[in-house]
Amino acid sequence: MRFSKLLIPTAKEAPSDAVLPSHIYLLRAGFIQSVGAGLYNFLPLGKRSLDRVRQVVKEELDAAGCQEVDLAFVTPAELWRESGRFEKYGKELLRFTDRKENEFVLGPTHEEMMVNLVRQSVKSYKQLPLHLYQIKTKFRDEIRPRFGLMRGREFLMEDGYSFHKDEEDMKREFDHMEATYSRIFTRLGLDFRVVEADSGAIGGSGSKEFMVLADSGEDTIVVCEGCDYGANIEAAVRAPKAAPEYEEGEEPEMTAGEFQTPGIKTIDDLADFFHIDPHHLIKAVAKKALYDEGREAIVLFFLRGNDELEETKACNAVGANELVDVSEEELRAAGLTPGFMGFINLPDGIRYVIDKELKGETPMIMGANKEDYHLIGVTVPDYGDFFADLVAVQEGDRCAKCGGRLHYTKGIEVGHIFQLGTRYSEPLNATFLDENGKRRPFVMGTYGIGVSRLLAAIIEQHHDDRGCIWTRESAPFDVEIIVSNIANDAEREAAEELYRLLKSKGVEVLLDDRKERFGFKMKDFELIGIPLGIVVGKKLADGQVELIVRDGLERIDLPLERVADEVLERV
């Protein structure tokens, strides 16, 4: 296509609220245009990139045996009532009534709709497994839409739902989708990690996120330097922390008993007081757990003195909706002794959870539930149902898989796959007849890719200080031909011929035929970020043109008649 005819409103500046490179460059290069908080128009270039990314997603899903459907965006609220999510979903769910006062939602996700579709059309195990997906606009009324396409309110998403006769088959599909999604992100040229994710709140037995590694990512992920292990911080696990290395005979020894520790409340003070490594101290973290219907309870979490509580894990451990801070007054009112709390001799009715790495540990020191006293020489029991993983993995911890060093990195979540089980099929009464004629609920998996967010993720990972650097399968065009001086007949004609030749070979070509200065056109080329550029300029007198590789801005002089083949080899 011709630059002179296309609407590509490039700009020197981006609005001041744009801080991320992808937000700035997608606006400046004329890919998108803002129309309100978290709402964007895709201009011709943006639409082309979006379509190409969408095509990669579709090709891989179709090849993986998934079937594309297209569900109504406007969704009857009654389905959301059946699943119990109409009330629970919160304000991100946009609710409205039509002219006849029927209630609807703008589907932010389509579990209910898809279960409804399948319960009407699938009756027998013979029709299983079944994986349906769509690639469609979604709306989530985000409280703080920001970062351009990264966290918009209206966005394009691929959402897939699979239906199975049992857990085993669902897990097979889950692994199959991990491989399929990985192929998609690989084709799009992304450096990403598949990480373990928290699956507490939605339930089910496992979930994984696909994280594009980028400094600007909103998610902290833990990755191993030694193997492919990766996890969202909320779900990360580690090898048990090793005890300090003591010289022979230097190991701490204590007789079990109470010990007066006047005013010694913090872990640091306690370590100083006893001249002991915090490895042998037990820290108590008190929280208030909130449950449905306004119920609440104080819960104590015990972990090693040199560990920190991971709140999502803690929340899941007690099955709460949320954990909030609790005041010293509230603790005292419940009969607790802040600064001196332990799990022995607790007041009646106080629930507690102990980090599983403490199981059987000895000798330990912890609060005696008595002002100014600690218990020393404590042996943590090695049985009981009060253990759970509670610790926030820290940089430098060791990998549970390979023992390698774990470290933090930032990621952009572009995909999430989920072992859903019967969370939706049961309340919506979606069942099939199994081999024995018995009615059973579908076992489900659910899968999602943020298609429009991918454009942002690609640019976060692929840009320089001049603009976008699109990857091969996400670029709006494969190659851009820049006519240095459009008034020069030879240059213009050579460029036009090259343009026709490349198009005839199926290459997507943008011809910059504008009557603008060469420097201006080059700036636009660098800003827009098409992977290859061909400059038809002064060197044409010697039969030469210049091929520019956008990533790195390498420039290669080539004879005019060679350049088409060179381009074909690279796209």
Place this chain on the structure above:
Amino acid sequence: MRFSKLLIPTAKEAPSDAVLPSHIYLLRAGFIQSVGAGLYNFLPLGKRSLDRVRQVVKEELDAAGCQEVDLAFVTPAELWRESGRFEKYGKELLRFTDRKENEFVLGPTHEEMMVNLVRQSVKSYKQLPLHLYQIKTKFRDEIRPRFGLMRGREFLMEDGYSFHKDEEDMKREFDHMEATYSRIFTRLGLDFRVVEADSGAIGGSGSKEFMVLADSGEDTIVVCEGCDYGANIEAAVRAPKAAPEYEEGEEPEMTAGEFQTPGIKTIDDLADFFHIDPHHLIKAVAKKALYDEGREAIVLFFLRGNDELEETKACNAVGANELVDVSEEELRAAGLTPGFMGFINLPDGIRYVIDKELKGETPMIMGANKEDYHLIGVTVPDYGDFFADLVAVQEGDRCAKCGGRLHYTKGIEVGHIFQLGTRYSEPLNATFLDENGKRRPFVMGTYGIGVSRLLAAIIEQHHDDRGCIWTRESAPFDVEIIVSNIANDAEREAAEELYRLLKSKGVEVLLDDRKERFGFKMKDFELIGIPLGIVVGKKLADGQVELIVRDGLERIDLPLERVADEVLERV
């Protein structure tokens, strides 16, 4: 793809509210599924047909120089206030507020959004003309959604908007789009007419509709038997009605004057009374015209005795929002004499319009505005600003273009193109700098295709009593291979090989590999309506298979090794 793996829930019955063939068959053949009034899911077959139709639309628009964009579906209400449509649009416009109480609409059409896009990015006449389009879900809160995809609430639409420096260029694009849309509907195998449409309410200088001819169409259109003239009934024009043919000396003659006509109020009575053809009578039709802000006025429309008033034309002639009936009491209160009204000696302040075919006609008879009196020998003036086209074209009237006979037919509107002018660019202050550096509003055209409605229109025109008959470019697959007996190894293997062969040639093939009876599979083939079927059955023993052409159900025996070539020739 394999029938056994695809979700194609065919059914013997359709819900009782489905009356049109397209509604019944699209549901029964598993293309769509209802989720609420006017809301549908597209199942895998429906999605495939929708994608193919969409692709035809996209290819032709891109080839015509239009650029695809993708605008936010959720649209800030402030843009609709700027254009004045927020209040005017009525209840079809779904309005809602987000969590921060900002007002939004679900875009049923995107003039405002597109003008907003362009006013921000186009500054100079050098960037014109520009034609942007999108193919995206729309929502209109129809009061009576019905007929399946024909009149849904959520639907897929192509909406295009062109921007020009002047009227002339806009009209060039309008003609270009008429040709482009015609190519689209021709490729889709539709028998359609481009008809003149009413453009009064929206303004602008002209509009045309694309009507698929079908008995079930909701629109009445007037077409000429002799040429390609066609028009929506509201916009249809004709050659002036010829006077009755009189023998020499038999022409009516009258001296101008009042004539007593006691109790003779109707045209029929008047014709009998005077022994004259109604061609020489003038009929008065009284209406009440409603305007903005509650203003109203009685208006009289005068037309020939044997013509009928076309209300849309009449409404446009007086620039009213609506015409309603007026009672005899109201007429008398305004000083009028029902049954004896004419345009001479009217009471002060009564507005009237005379049909333009009456201009200069003589001798005529009409009411004298006096009880029991008519004027005879009237000569209608042949000048003045009170003439307009008011008549409803009738079957048998003559074509204004060729003199051929006009008749009525029914059509389904699948496209509409519009010369919009500055209706939106002016209120939204969307301007560009012209060649002389002068700021001017964009002159616009607007264009639309009902993409999901096209699926219904295709089936309305292409079905038989067994099911759908898809056209070549709208079919979900090109060909279906039916294995007569899947337990027969030879049949199954031959079918699988044919399946692979056709797929390798780029043919979209559905293989019915289900363990079902042959008759059951044939019924599904006929219901689904893929253009070609290949039955691999008993004749395979003689090296033969059967090719079935769905349209007409012609059956052709062919040698197995010939069938792939035969299919390739036909697709």
